[in-house]
Amino acid sequence: xxxxxxxxxxxxxxxxxxxxxxxxxxxxxxxxxxxxxxxxxxxxxxxxxxxxxxxxxxxxxxxxxxxxxxxxxxxxxxxxxxxxxxxxxxxxxxxxxxxxxxxxxxxxxxxxxxxxxxxxxxxxxxxxxxxxxxxxxxxxxxxxxxxxxxxxxxxxxxxxxxxxxxxxxxxxxxxxxxxxxxxxxxxxxxxxxxxxxxxxxxxxxxxxxxxxxxxxxxxxxxxxxxxxxxxxxxxxxxxxxxxxxxxxxxxxxxxxxxxxxxxxxxxxxxxxxxxxxxxxxxxxxxxxxxxxxxxxxxxxxxxxxxxxxxxxxxxxxxxxxxxxxxxxxxxxxxxxxxxxxxxxxxxxxxxxxxxxxxxxxxxxxxxxxxxxxxxxxxxxxxxxxxxxxxxxxxxxxxxxxxxxxxxxxxxxxxxxxxxxxxxxxxxxxxx
Numbered sequence: 001x002x003x004x005x006x007x008x009x010x011x012x013x014x015x016x017x018x019x020x021x022x023x024x025x026x027x028x029x030x031x032x033x034x035x036x037x038x039x040x041x042x043x044x045x046x047x048x049x050x051x052x053x054x055x056x057x058x059x060x061x062x063x064x065x066x067x068x069x070x071x072x073x074x075x076x077x078x079x080x081x082x083x084x085x086x087x088x089x090x091x092x093x094x095x096x097x098x099x100x101x102x103x104x105x106x107x108x109x110x111x112x113x114x115x116x117x118x119x120x121x122x123x124x125x126x127x128x129x130x131x132x133x134x135x136x137x138x139x140x141x142x143x144x145x146x147x148x149x150x151x152x153x154x155x156x157x158x159x160x161x162x163x164x165x166x167x168x169x170x171x172x173x174x175x176x177x178x179x180x181x182x183x184x185x186x187x188x189x190x191x192x193x194x195x196x197x198x199x200x201x202x203x204x205x206x207x208x209x210x211x212x213x214x215x216x217x218x219x220x221x222x223x224x225x226x227x228x229x230x231x232x233x234x235x236x237x238x239x240x241x242x243x244x245x246x247x248x249x250x251x252x253x254x255x256x257x258x259x260x261x262x263x264x265x266x267x268x269x270x271x272x273x274x275x276x277x278x279x280x281x282x283x284x285x286x287x288x289x290x291x292x293x294x295x296x297x298x299x300x301x302x303x304x305x306x307x308x309x310x311x312x313x314x315x316x317x318x319x320x321x322x323x324x325x326x327x328x329x330x331x332x333x334x335x336x337x338x339x340x341x342x343x344x345x346x347x348x349x350x351x352x353x354x355x356x357x358x359x360x361x362x363x364x365x366x367x368x369x370x371x372x373x374x375x376x377x378x379x380x381x382x383x384x385x386x387x388x389x390x391x392x393x394x395x396x397x398x399x400x401x402x403x404x405x406x407x408x409x410x411x412x413x414x415x416x417x418x419x420x421x422x423x424x425x426x427x428x429x430x431x
Contacts, residue, residue, distance in 0.1 A: 052094040053087075053356055054119045055079075055342065057335060058110040059126040060102035065222065065250035068126040068148075068331040072097035073323045074311075075124060078339050080319040088343065089350040104132040111136035120358045121145050123342050124335030128195075130154050143362045145345075146338020148331055150195075155392035161365050161381050163337045164299040165397050165424070167246065170272035171199045172423035173297040173400035174244050175206025177413070178270055180402075181295060183242035185213040187233035189226075189255060190246040192218035199246055206423045222251060230258040237264045244270040244295075249280050256280075260290045273298035273403075278328035278410055286408030295413065296403040300337070300375055302410045303328035307375050311336045328410075333375075340373035377417055388425055398424055 057075035059068040079095030082088055096117055098110035107129035114122050115136060122144045127133060130151025137144055138159050147154045149166030171188075178186055188203050190196040200216055207214050219229045233243045243259075245252050252275040259269065273296060281291050301307055308327060315325040315332070325332060342361070348369065349360045365371075368382020377399050387395045398421035404413040422429050 052092045053346070054094040054096060054117050056096040056098060056110070056114040056117065056119045056122050057124045058098035058100045058107070058122070059124075059331065060106070061099045063102040065248050066102040066126075066128075068329070070325045070329050070332040071124055071126055071148075071335045072099075073320065073325050074315060074332050074335050075339070077314050077317070077320040077323075077325065078336075080321075081314050081317065084319065088346055089356065091356070100127050100129070100133075102128070104129040107133040108136055114142055115140040120356060121342055121361055122147075124148075124331075124338040126150065126331050130157075134160065140358075141362070142358050143365065145342050145361075145365075146334055148334055152391065155395045157394065159362065160394050161341070162394055163341055163376060163379060163397060164334060165395055165400065165420075166392075167195070167199060167272070167274075168202050168392065168395065168424055169299065169398055169400055169420055170274070170297050171244075171246055172202040172206045172420045173402070173418060174246075174270055174272050174295070175203045176418065176420060176423065177295050177297055177402050178242050178244065178268075179207065179210045179212060181242070181268065181270075182240060183212060183268065184240035185215065185235075185238070185242065187215040187217050187235070187241075187243045188246065189217045189219050189229060189233050189243060191221045193221065196246070202423060203244075205426050206420070209429050219247060219251070219255070221248070224254055226251070226255040226258040227261070230255060230262055234259070234262060234264045234267045237266050239266050241267045242270060243267055244272070245275050246272060247275055249275060249277060252276060253280055253284060256284050256290045260284075268293075268295070270295035270297075272296065273300075273330045277326075277330060278303055279326060281405055281408060281410065287405075291405045292408075294405045296405065296410060298401045298403055298410075299330065299397070299399075300333055301401055302403055302412060303333075304409065304411070308333070308336075337373060337375050340375070341371050341379065344371050344373060387421070392424070395424065 057072055059071040060066045061069045075095050075097055079093045082093040098113055100106040100110045107127045111133040119142055124146050126148040128150040130153035134153040134157045144160045146163040149162055154160045154162055190199050204214055217233045276296050284291055311327050315327050345361050345364050346356045349356050349364050354360050365381050368380050370378040370380045372378040376397055381396055385396045386393045399417035399419050402413040403410050
């Protein structure tokens with residue numbers, strides 16, 4: 001089902017440059033522990049549960065480096081926890097999960113399962129095949145809340161409600177972080193794909209006002225040896241030379257192996273969350289590895305922050321069924337944020353005396369009423385909050401955090417969130 005939308009107007013004004021994370025922590029502490037886990041079933045299960053609220057989360061599993069099993073494991077834990085506490089607004093939360101196998105056909109199959117189950121929302125979820133799954137959801141009127149942000153339709157479909165700024169915000173934020181760090185030349189190591197091509201423009205926007213030289217280093221998506229790539233990025237290893245990686249976590253680990261063997265003396269390394277996370281820091285040697293002192297741009301506060309207490313509680317509870325859920329995984333974190341957004345939206349709908357359905361949830365989110373879960377700046381998908389972009393109008397969260405690897409752990413480099421909206425729109429930086 002396609003839906004008409006009013007023309008988006010570029011009425012965005014940059015307000016505060018930073019929003020204190022301490023305030024977000026206070027807000028998060030006031031939230032009740034998120035609903036935890038329901039059973040994982042298929043369409044037949046959903047059809048027999050007349051009073052249930054059915055939702056779905058999907059992610060690839062058993063495919064290699066693209067796997068995100070923690071996202072579906074957390075979704076199931078969230079459902080179980082919710083039902084142990086009486087459900088959501090008195091209704092049992094039926095959480096369905098699906099393996100999309102990192103294929104277009106798999107993504108379409110998962111989306112069709114959500115349609116067949118009459119899901120009120122797809123929540124979280126990880127797939128690069130938005131062109132394939134989003135039309136299936138649109139025809140059924142099912143919203144996607146908080147997809148990971150790998151594909152363009154997640155930032156353009158009128159039924160998509162992203163909770164983060166995807167790779168555009170991360171790579172733009174990384175550029176600004178490196179400007180503030182004093183870099184004079186930056187090499188971007190990125191996939192040799194159309195998506196990788198797009199990242200180059202965002203980084204260029206971030207670096208241009210400072211007159212910093214940008215080197216584009218294309219890399220294969222998968223390789224066991226990135227020596228040639230690392231050598232090109234390091235170049236002459238001159239003072240104030242910096243390198244930032246936008247590869248996936250496993251390829252980034254392989255790139256770091258090559259980087260370490262080359263042993264540059266002056267080149268500073270940086271990356272973005274998803275390419276680097278705590279597990280990558282640990283596996284590459286922690287404080288004695290190549291990521292010691294590395295700059296990292298993220299959508300959220302570090303995993304060690306108090307705002308993630310609720311996530312940790314559910315991930316380590318009996319609702320997780322004994323499965324290991326990495327709470328530092330940005331896919332897991334995004335799934336948590338997305339379920340919190342859904343919970344707040346559903347509660348607001350119920351408080352207004354309406355049934356929680358796909359239509360009423362999308363209506364609430366489209367109204368522009370803010371959703372504040374304490375883990376990001378307040379989110380709103382009203383037309384005045386949209387990005388003035390024909391490609392990514394649904395991208396409403398343009399805030400990032402600056403982190404650094406310190407004593408082997410990801411920690412905040414500075415307090416608060418940084419708004420990179422101007423980088424994403426190609427406008428002038430704020431005064």
